Amino acid sequence: MIRDIDRLTSRTFDLLVVGGGIYGLSIAYDGAQRGLSVALIEREDFGSGNSFNHLRTIHGGLRYLQTFDIPRARESIRERAALARMAPYAVRPLPFVVPLYRSLTAGKVAMRFGFALDRLLGFGRNSGVPTALRVPAGRIVSRGDAALRYPGLRRQGLTGAAVWHDYITPESDRLTFSFAIAAHEHGAVLANYVEALSPLVDRRRVRGMHARDLQTGRDLEVAAHLTVIATGGSADHLLAPLGVSTGMQLLKTMNLVTRREAGEEALGGRSPSGRHFFLVPWRGRALMGTWQADRTAEQADVDVTNEELGSFIADLNQTFPNLDLTSADVSLIHRGLVPAVRSASGRLTLDSRERVRDHAIDGIEGVMSVAGTKYTTARAVAEHVISRSFHKLQRAVSPCRTQTTALPGGSVRDPLLTIAEARRDHDVGLPSDTIPHLVAAYGSRYRDVLALAHDRPESRVRMAADFPVIAAQLLWAVRKEMAVSLSDAVIRRTPLGALGYPGDDVMERAAAVVGNELRWSDERRRAEIAAVRQFYSRRTT
Structure with missing residues (x-):
């Protein structure tokens, strides 16, 4: 995955997805897999919003039986x-x-x-x-x-x-990111740190989005026949210029x-x-x-x-x-x-039902909004949204295959057997807990990370004393997974910061690895470390 902003402006897409959480990424993946031309833009990093802030569980809907919500239980x-x-x-x-x-x-x-x-x-x-x-x-x-x-x-x-x-989900952020990889490998154009500013409107029809690349400050227009706003609670901000609201x-x-x-x-x-x-x-x-x-x-x-x-x-x-x-x-x-x-x-509680709204009902064509709270059912919501999108685009509906297709790395059938095989083939020179971690994080694609570590022996070193993450994973995140900041690499592409701030020494080492790859100045490295500290300062006591 290479961040290429020019590709966002090179054509008119069938579908533009705004929002790179689990719902937006699932929609982009399903649409691309079914043959639509898809673009996705995310204001921050992929999976950095509510998809990062959940209980790390995939549940089968037993709770819905308390209210006899049979359809939701069966779906879960x-x-x-x-x-x-x-x-x-x-x-x-x-x-x-x-x-x-x-x-x-x-x-x-x-x-x-x-x-x-x-x-x-x-x-x-x-x-x-x-x-x-x-x-x-x-x-x-x-x-x-x-x-x-x-x-x-x-x-x-x-x-x-x-x-x-x-x-x-032991590596929950990697699972979220696997939907981004899947969308990319099916032809979708994805970009993080691109903020949607306002809809492109032509006679009560949305034709895409005015956007801004937050890395360079460049303004751009992303054209699409249909736009799906999957930004959760911030959807109304983008809908306001159209005079409509989700009422959420x-x-x-x-x-x-x-x-x-x-x-x-x-x-x-x-x-x-x-x-x-x-x-x-x-x-x-x-x-x-x-x-x-x-x-x-x-x-x-x-x-x-x-x-x-x-x-x-x-x-x-x-x-x-x-x-x-x-x-x-x-x-x-x-x-x-x-x-x-x-x-x-009369008590306020989270809405367990996803909200999918075609704003044609509000007199605005070419735009839908999606919001939900359940990680488990995001794929099913995406299937529904893309099937409806085919109708909106006046195209014959192509069948959904996401529920029967392995995600990238998903060819692993027995994780324990895979770990045993990996240890026989690759364990020399690696921390003892790294192989199980790599299999849980990358599935069968753990070999790609280890190939990088093989070529650069210094990248096999453990980044933190109590964590299995090795330097090769940070390099892989920068080279292949669109990590453009230290936060991307240590908080979401790897679990180095999953349990809290890893400490200044770890951040210095991580910033050296990522900074050398991205050719950061000393000043930029210090700024990146400060940004990571700020992330944790807002999320600790």
């Missing part, structure tokens, strides 16, 4: 399996445990019914899924077993526990990366305030969430206040009585703004 089951087939290297089964108490709606009887319904709806849930990734049916364990196996659960009134399996309310959400060690399962619970939380093991740490504000937020209101963080921590400590979490335990705050709705009780 289907999409969980699709991701396991598309990127088997990127997901791992993880047990989820929720305590049960005496309750008509959340007790043993209700959960047994829910699991039975889940088995019925999910018949064939493991079809085509590699053996190691197959998800067993949910089950109920007794009070004694629950108290013994899961000591973090609140015991007062405990009658048992519900146990089921979903997926965790926004809600602040938060997840915490902590310094606490995690167990082997995700523990769930309901706080006294009525919020549902999970403690999820991720990269050896406990990831906790998801907190939701109780009021709407403005676009500029994304940063977390000390009061909000304190409220979240207090809720977590009440939900999990042995936790005793403090702000000093928090190494990174994931936060974002997501679409919100009012529940029947």
Whole structure:
């Protein structure tokens, strides 16, 4: 992937996607795979918005059965399996445990019914899924077993526990970026750090976007027959010149990366305030969430206040009585703004349904907007959007193949076998934990990174004492993955900064690797390190 701004202005595209999160990237991939000419522009880096700020889980929709939302539950089951087939290297089964108490709606009887319904709806849930990734049916364990196996659960009134399996994504940002690679390899033109400024309009029809390359300051026009705005909560900013709006309310959400060690399962619970939380093991740490504000937020209101963080921590400590979490335990705050709705009780909550709007209904042709909160179902939303796009373009609909096509690196069927083979062939001179990390991050394409490391032995060195990332990955990010800043390389292309700020020494080494490749001056290197520090200062206590 080479960043080539001139290609954005070289033709009129069938489809322009604005927004490079998981929804925008999935739409670009599906459209390009079905033969449309596609461009995508992203104001910051790919996957740097809400796609970065989530709980790292791929869930099968069990929660939807509480409200008998059968279509959503079935869709989530289907999409969980699709991701396991598309990127088997990127997901791992993880047990989820929720305590049960005496309750008509959340007790043993209700959960047994829910699991039975889940088995019925999910018949064939493991079809085509590699053996190691197959998800067993949910089950109920007794009070004694629950108290013994899961000591973090609140015991007062405990009658048992519900146990089921979903997926965790150890290299979640790499999974998001794999959709960008897939779109590129099917002919889409993608560019990060290109800001959409305003629509190109011709007699109530959008013909593309006025945009600006934030790397050079150059203004440009990206022409397209159809524009899809997939920027989530900021869509109304681009729609305002057209006199239309999504009417979307926004809600602040938060997840915490902590310094606490995690167990082997995700523990769930309901706080006294009525919020549902999970403690999820991720990269050896406990990831906790998801907190939701109780009021709407403005676009500029994304940063977390000390009061909000304190409220979240207090809720977590009440939900999990042995936790005793403090702000000093928090190494990174994931936060974002997501679409919100009012529940029947009047409470503000995140909107679990995606919003896809063809603004022809508002009298404006050539533009659609898309917003959603669920990572798991982004591919299905993209399929729907592209099928509708074919109709808008008055073209015969080409069938969608994304759910049956492996993502780049997805030819791995058995990650453990692949790791064993890789260690036999490539382990000499590498840190012992690097091979498993590379397979989880790049799938079968780990060989490309190791080929670079083979040619440059100095790039095999570990970048941080407690992380498996090697210098070759930073080089690969710059040369092949459109990383143009230090933040791109250490926060999203690699997990060097996944658990919090890695430290000044690590940043100096990383800036030397990336800076040498991009020919940065000493002043630019210092500015890049400062930008990384600023990123973390806004996301820590």
